[in-house]
Amino acid sequence: MKWRWIHSGRNAGALQMARDQAALLSARETGCPTLRVYGWEPYCVSLGRHQDAACMDLSECEKAGIDVVRRPTGGRAVYHAREVTYSVIIPRNHPVFYSSVSRVYNRISRGLCSGIQQLGVAADLTRRTPDLRAHYRNPLSVSCFSASARNEVMIQGRKLIGSAQRQTAEGLLQHGSILLDDEHLNLPDFLAGVDRAESKRMKAAVASRTISLTEALGRKVTFEETAEAVCRGMSRVFEARFESHTLTDEEENRARSMVHEFAVFTAALPGTGKDSSVTVENNETFEP
Numbered sequence: 390m391k392w393r394w395i396h397s398g399r400n401a402g403a404l405q406m407a408r409d410q411a412a413l414l415s416a417r418e419t420g421c422p423t424l425r426v427y428g429w430e431p432y433c434v435s436l437g438r439h440q441d442a443a444c445m446d447l448s449e450c451e452k453a454g455i456d457v458v459r460r461p462t463g464g465r466a467v468y469h470a471r472e473v474t475y476s477v478i479i480p481r482n483h484p485v486f487y488s489s490v491s492r493v494y495n496r497i498s499r500g501l502c503s504g505i506q507q508l509g510v511a512a513d514l515t516r517r518t519p520d521l522r523a524h525y526r527n528p529l530s531v532s533c534f535s536a537s538a539r540n541e542v543m544i545q546g547r548k549l550i551g552s553a554q555r556q557t558a559e560g561l562l563q564h565g566s567i568l569l570d571d572e573h574l575n576l577p578d579f580l581a582g583v584d585r586a587e588s589k590r591m592k593a594a595v596a597s598r599t600i601s602l603t604e605a606l607g608r609k610v611t612f613e614e615t616a617e618a619v620c621r622g623m624s625r626v627f628e629a630r631f632e633s634h635t636l637t638d639e640e641e642n643r644a645r646s647m648v649h650e651f652a653v654f655t656a657a658l659p660g661t662g663k664d665s666s667v668t669v670e671n672n673e674t675f676e677p
Contacts, residue, residue: 390421390485392631396426397635400428401456402469403652405429410647411636411647413461416478421483422480423478424475424477426475426476426612434455434468435469437466438459438464453579458652462562463553470573473567473619474565474567479560486561493563497563501542501619504621504623505544506622509606511545512543515540544600544605545605547600549568549601550565567602574599576595577592602615
């Protein structure tokens with residue numbers, strides 16, 4: 390089974406979200422599934438598709454030079470910093486699509502988990518889903534990493550990867566954050582109406598429920614080695630052959646025309662929005 394492997398490097402969050410949406414809209418024409426990895430420059434908070442942007446303190450975001458964007462998928466807020474973001478796009482007319490939502494989610498999660506295990510950590514999947522309605526009544530629930538749903542990737546009972554999925558007439562988009570370090574804990578610093586004491590409490594609560602690869606392995610973990618491992622894990626679980634690609638010209642042009650749809654707030658700093666799509670850590674790009 391052929392898949393596209395796309396390493397998009399780091400770029401502004403609104404463009405990265407628009408690229409995921411553009412790849413989803415082009416899924417039928419592309420004809421094969423896509424696995425894309427990317428990062429964020431500048432750092433960014435992404436909100437779920439229906440999440441109220443009033444939860445954000447935009448003055449604090451401006452001071453820190455971070456963007457705020459809206460994802461094409463649902464879920465809660467994520468602070469994107471030192472992580473590997475993955476996205477999987479599967480055309481609706483592809484054989485992989487003909488399964489239940491939960492089975493597709495499970496299979497993608499098993500691919501991610503297989504990759505993480507190759508780094509030398511005992512990752513596994515959650516088996517139970519919490520009462521999310523009750524959880525969402527808790528102020529802590531503004532963060533995606535405050536709870537773990539069924540089939541999310543865990544290490545030592547703590548969440549490593551937060552994911553969200555959406556299905557449309559064109560196909561399926563699932564994307565998520567693989568934590569390399571603990572910067573995600575800084576989300577409360579940018580929430581509206583959260584004082585220092587509450588921020589400290591929220592950070593401690595999320596820290597107890599999440600884990601980064603750096604903490605799990607006891608060493609700094611690079612973007613590249615994590616991306617390579619995820620590609621290998623997905624290849625094994627899906628019995629897929631990955632071919633290195635870039636987004637097509639049509640996809641890239643469509644993405645750039647949609648950027649405004651995903652931008653909630655753009656930090657007015659030098660370099661914001663600069664096209665750094667060819668920049669990757671260590672100046673290396675993995676090709677399967």
